[in-house]
Amino acid sequence: MITLMSTLVSFLAGGLPKFLEFMQDRSDKKQEIALAQLQIDRELKMVERGHIAQVQVEEIRSDQIATQASADVHSALLKHDAVIGDGASQWVIDLRASVRPVVTYFMLLLLAFVNIVGLFYAFWQGVAFDTAIAMIITQEFLITLSSIISFWFGNQAFKKIK
Numbered sequence: 001m002i003t004l005m006s007t008l009v010s011f012l013a014g015g016l017p018k019f020l021e022f023m024q025d026r027s028d029k030k031q032e033i034a035l036a037q038l039q040i041d042r043e044l045k046m047v048e049r050g051h052i053a054q055v056q057v058e059e060i061r062s063d064q065i066a067t068q069a070s071a072d073v074h075s076a077l078l079k080h081d082a083v084i085g086d087g088a089s090q091w092v093i094d095l096r097a098s099v100r101p102v103v104t105y106f107m108l109l110l111l112a113f114v115n116i117v118g119l120f121y122a123f124w125q126g127v128a129f130d131t132a133i134a135m136i137i138t139q140e141f142l143i144t145l146s147s148i149i150s151f152w153f154g155n156q157a158f159k160k161i162k
Helices: 002-085 090-097 099-124 129-136 139-161
Strands: none
Touching (some): 002 090, 090 099, 099 129, 099 139
């Protein structure tokens, strides 16, 4: 029995260096895999950052191209308007220049007229003043009014910037 045990221990002891080498190799490979994974993650992050930077560069270029195209279209429209005005009488030029203010005034007067008529109609129907005002001065009314006014004054401000 002791012979069998010593044979078994000797056999296992003979395989011990190979077992230790296997365990060391396994540990080394696990560490190499972890390092490779860290390197892959780092490279992916760098590629992602580089890709994001490239996308941002392309977006900036696209915006620049769109801005330049818009400026070119605006310049072409101004040149076209100037060509149309060449040889025209002064009253035609003045009439063309008054279109935007006339449309703006017309829209404001129409808005005021509709609201005043609505307020009188509400009074005739016996609606209380605060209820009638709340029904006339709505969010939509304020949006329309501010859109008309800001379009006009915004356009004038941008003309002064150029």
